[in-house]
Amino acid sequence: MPDKKPSITIRPVLFLALKKLRAAFADLLPIILVISVFQLLVVRQPLPNLGSVIIGGLLVVLGLALFVQGLEMGLFPIGEAMAYALARKGSLFWLLCFAFALGFATTIAEPALIAVANEAAEIAKQGGLIDTGGISKDGYALGLRLCVAFSVGFAILLGVIRILKGWPLHYLILGGYGLVMLITMAAPEEIIGIAYDAGGVTTSTVTVPLVAALGVGLASVIKGRNPMTDGFGLIAFASLMPIIFVMSYGIIIFH
Amino acid sequence: MYFLGDFTNILLATCRDVLPIILLITGFQLFVLRQPIPHLRRLVVGGAYVVLGLALFLAGLEMSLFPLGKIMAAQLSDPEFLFGINQTATQAGWTAYAWIYLFAALLGFSTTIAEPSLIAVAYKANEASSGTVKPWGLRLTVAVGVSVGVTLGTFRIVTGTPLYMYILAGYLVVLIQTIFAPRNIIALAYDSGGVTSSTVTVPLVTALGLGLCDTIPGCNMALDGFGMIAFACLFPIIAVLGYAQAAHWYASRPKTRVKEKKNEI
Numbered sequence: 368m369p370d371k372k373p374s375i376t377i378r379p380v381l382f383l384a385l386k387k388l389r390a391a392f393a394d395l396l397p398i399i400l401v402i403s404v405f406q407l408l409v410v411r412q413p414l415p416n417l418g419s420v421i422i423g424g425l426l427v428v429l430g431l432a433l434f435v436q437g438l439e440m441g442l443f444p445i446g447e448a449m450a451y452a453l454a455r456k457g458s459l460f461w462l463l464c465f466a467f468a469l470g471f472a473t474t475i476a477e478p479a480l481i482a483v484a485n486e487a488a489e490i491a492k493q494g495g496l497i498d499t500g501g502i503s504k505d506g507y508a509l510g511l512r513l514c515v516a517f518s519v520g521f522a523i524l525l526g527v528i529r530i531l532k533g534w535p536l537h538y539l540i541l542g543g544y545g546l547v548m549l550i551t552m553a554a555p556e557e558i559i560g561i562a563y564d565a566g567g568v569t570t571s572t573v574t575v576p577l578v579a580a581l582g583v584g585l586a587s588v589i590k591g592r593n594p595m596t597d598g599f600g601l602i603a604f605a606s607l608m609p610i611i612f613v614m615s616y617g618i619i620i621f622h
Numbered sequence: 623m624y625f626l627g628d629f630t631n632i633l634l635a636t637c638r639d640v641l642p643i644i645l646l647i648t649g650f651q652l653f654v655l656r657q658p659i660p661h662l663r664r665l666v667v668g669g670a671y672v673v674l675g676l677a678l679f680l681a682g683l684e685m686s687l688f689p690l691g692k693i694m695a696a697q698l699s700d701p702e703f704l705f706g707i708n709q710t711a712t713q714a715g716w717t718a719y720a721w722i723y724l725f726a727a728l729l730g731f732s733t734t735i736a737e738p739s740l741i742a743v744a745y746k747a748n749e750a751s752s753g754t755v756k757p758w759g760l761r762l763t764v765a766v767g768v769s770v771g772v773t774l775g776t777f778r779i780v781t782g783t784p785l786y787m788y789i790l791a792g793y794l795v796v797l798i799q800t801i802f803a804p805r806n807i808i809a810l811a812y813d814s815g816g817v818t819s820s821t822v823t824v825p826l827v828t829a830l831g832l833g834l835c836d837t838i839p840g841c842n843m844a845l846d847g848f849g850m851i852a853f854a855c856l857f858p859i860i861a862v863l864g865y866a867q868a869a870h871w872y873a874s875r876p877k878t879r880v881k882e883k884k885n886e887i
Contacts, residue, residue, distance in 0.1 A: 394741065397732035398822075402690055405725060410697050414690070423685025426678050433675030434738055438745070441668020444661065445647060452655045461654050465646070472642035478635065479824070536809045537800045544793050551786060560849065563789075567819030567851040572676060573640055575817055576742035583750045594750035599809035602743075606816035606855065 384432075391432035399424065438576055446580025454588045459531075466527040469581070470605065471520035473574040480515055480568050484508040487561040507620070511561075511613065518612035519569050522604035523578065529600065530585050533592060536600040543607045550614045558617030565609040570602055578602060628684070633677040640673055679738065680821070688825055691729070695830040698725050699837045719780050723773050726830060730772030730854065733823040734765040740817050747810050755810070760862070764814045767861025771853035772827055778849070779834050779841060785849040792856040799863040804870050811862035815855045827854060 406414060414420060453462045474480060488508040529539065551559060570578075578601045586598035651659055659665060698721055734740060744757035778788060800808060831850040835841040 395736050397735045398687065398729075401725075401728040401732045402687070402694065405694060405698075405728075406690075409721060409725075410694060412697065415693070420686040420690060423682045423687070426682030427686065428682075430675045430678030430680070430682055431736070431738060433671050434679060435675075435741060437668045437671025437673075437675055438742055439668070441665050441670075441672055442742075443746070444668070445659075445665050448659065448665075449647065449650065452657060453650075456655060461650075465650055465654075468646050469643070472646050473639075476639055476642050478639070536812065540812050541793075541797055541800060544796075548790065548793070563849070563852045567816070567824065567855055570739065570816045570820065571639070572738050572821050573643065573672065575739035575820070576746070577643065579743055579746045579813075583746055587750075593806065595747075595755075596806045596809060598750050599743075599747070599813045601813070602816040603809070603812035606819075 387432040387436055388428060391428045391435065394431060395424075395428055434572075442573070442576045443580045446577045447584035450581050450584030451588055454585060462527060463524050466523045466581075467520040469520075469574075469578070470523035471516045473571065473577075474519040474569050475512060475516040477569065477571055479571070480512060480565070483561065483564055483568050484511040484515075487511055487558075490561075491557055510620070511565075511616065514612050514616045515565050515569060515609045518608040519605050521612075522608035523601055525608075526582065526601040526604040527585065529604075530582060530592060530597050531589065533597060536603070540600075540603055540607060543604075543611065547607070547610050547614075550611060550618070554614040554617050555621045558614055558621070562610045562613035562617065565613045566606045569605055569609055574605075575602060578605070629677065629681045632681045632684070633673070636673050636677040636680070640669070644669075676738075683822065683825075687822070688829075691826040692829040692833075694725070695826070695833040698722055699830070699833040701837050719776070722776050722780070722830075722834060726776040726827075727769045727773045729826060729830065730823070731765045731769035733826055734768040734818055734858075735761060736822050737818060737820050738822075739820045740764060740814070743810075743813060743817050751806070759865075760810075760814070763861050763865045764818060764858040767814075767858035768818050768823065768854050770861070771855075771857030772830075772850060774857070775827075775831065775850040775853035776834055778853075779831060780838060782838070782840060785852065789852055789856065792853075792860065796856070796859050796863065799860065799867065803863045803867050807862065807866035811859050811866070814862050815859040818858050819851050819855050823854060824851060827851065 406412075449465065453465055456462075485508050488504045488511070491507060492504050525539075528534075529536065554562070579599070582601045583594045583598035586592040586596075587594040592598075651657070740761055741757075744755075744760045747755045747760055748757045774788065778785065803811070827850045
């Protein structure tokens with residue numbers, strides 16, 4: 368029966384696509400409700416360009432559905448495959464190289480970080496902290512970016528060592544935040560806000576799934592490690608390290 | 623046509639973001655691992671979906687959610703809306719900002735539910751815990767945490783109290799919770815703090831913070847406008863640890879009750 372063949376192959380694909388779209392719509396439903404309820408009941412002002420808002424909303428749903436599908440097909444498997452392959456190769460050096468490079472490479476090009484660094488340079492210039500002592504504004508912004516990228520690379524590297532050794536995460540993280548508190552007291556005021564923000568900026572939408580897959584993948588191939596207890600924690604490191612590094616950078620530059 | 627140009631720019635920017643990762647992985651495959659990648663075609667298609675999906679997502683946000691959210695944040699923090707025409711901000715106490723707190727709470731919650739990185743981590747956590755951690759359970763808990771954090775963040779801007787006091791107190795709570803929480807949830811809880819500050823939440827929450835700062839007399843943009851993100855990172859940790867503790871306590875409770883009954887008999 369040749370005419371039955373397409374209906375077998377197309378229907379599941381269509382069904383799957385509809386399921387993904389419905390899931391994406393469910394993810395976005397709360398924000399749609401919040402915005403419309405506030406708009407209708409509280410603000411009560413007409414919406415500017417309603418047409419483009421509706422088209423934009425449809426694009427968001429479609430984009431999220433595609434992203435989640437790509438996550439399951441591409442990002443997670445590649446992260447796991449790299450974790451397995453590097454663990455099987457058994458070379459600690461290359462594993463740590465990969466960990467550092469992954470953190471560094473994904474952060475240095477991060478647009479949010481570039482924006483924050485330029486903004487920070489502007490604030491520092493207005494505060495009269497740079498452009499007087501020999502450091503230019505661009506140099507400061509680039510230094511800040513390199514500092515954050517290096518710190519994220521170091522964070523992933525440290526996180527991978529932690530998974531290999533099975534160190535308990537909470538001592539490292541809580542110790543790290545203790546260090547943050549101490550440095551905050553010593554750091555110049557202009558760098559503190561930027562430093563705390565840099566911690567949040569680094570973990571982008573593409574990096575997070577890749578890093579999570581790497582961690583969980585490593586923890587599940589290494590004997591004696593539990594994917595749940597040991598596999599997570601890389602993102603926590605990646606949010607913590609930039610705070611410490613950026614504040615130290617501020618202390619070194621400004622003192 | 624205006625949209626097409628916009629979308630092409632965003633698509634190119636997304637490609638540029640992903641490029642270092644592609645270079646790194648291919649470089650490692652070719653020079654270090656020297657093995658063919660299994661299911662290469664599937665991976666490439668998946669990668670293309672990620673780039674295209676993310677670009678569509680960002681373009682859509684720029685068209686709908688970001689302008690709307692920013693306009694609403696500005697309208698809600700407008701002194702005329704908050705205090706009426708005749709009053710000024712200096713006369714109003716922190717209670718006058720009730721709409722702002724409600725909006726902040728709902729905005730924090732709903733943007734976190736829509737956050738793609740959190741969807742990814744929830745999926746991974748479900749897999750790693752072999753089904754014990756439910757994706758929606760984790761996402762709702764984190765969203766509640768962000769919601770509380772963002773609301774407190776607006777309260778801090780309104781009252782002008784120093785940021786570090788809140789952060790210090792928050793981390794003390796995390797410290798105490800960590801001692802008592804079930805061991806296997808700690809890493810995931812810490813991770814959920816970093817995940818929330820991402821694509822959807824940051825622009826809207828920052829816009830709310832800066833808009834509010836504009837209304838409050840004596841609020842310094844550079845020093846006080848930030849800090850909302852720090853709140854949004856801290857409170858999910860408390861929420862996830864708290865939820866795990868509550869679930870643990872709840873699960874162990876019936877047993878003790880049965881024991882007590884046995885003792886009575």
